[in-house]
Amino acid sequence: MGKGNTTSNDVLKCILKGVDPTYRNANATLYVSLHTADPTAAGSQTAYETNYSNYTRRPITKATGWTDNGVSFANAALIQFPICGASGATITHVAIGELDTAGVGQIYYLGQITSSLVVALNIQPQFSAGNLQVTES
Helix, strand or coil, rough: ECHHHHHHHHHHHHHHCCCCCCCCCCCCCEEEECCCCCCCCEEECCCCCCCCCCCCCCCEEECCCCECCCCCECCCCEECCCCCCCCCEEEEEEEEECCCCCCEEEEEEEEEEEEEEEECCCCCEEEEECCCCCCCC
């Protein structure tokens, strides 16, 4: 998964200048969002974010939500989104960001899912434990 532009700059400032990003210790939770197109590194959490019936971003606790695989991280537990109601969407991308609501939050990581997922009535998108992998590029 690639990083958003703001996050890439935050990492460079942290490593090269010793400036910690404000979110490093402030936010104990990250939020996974689903998208119908590439939100791009310049985008925000709302860029092409799905709006199927009942959809909400899913929280992941930083301290326990990820497994360190040595060269990548993966979700430690099932990430399950709400069951779709009346209106659906086709999901093509996933992002990890800072806000829990439909706010214009910073994207930390983003990527395309392996196969597009058509979400229709009673479909519940999910990532099984270990299936959402995050690597540095």
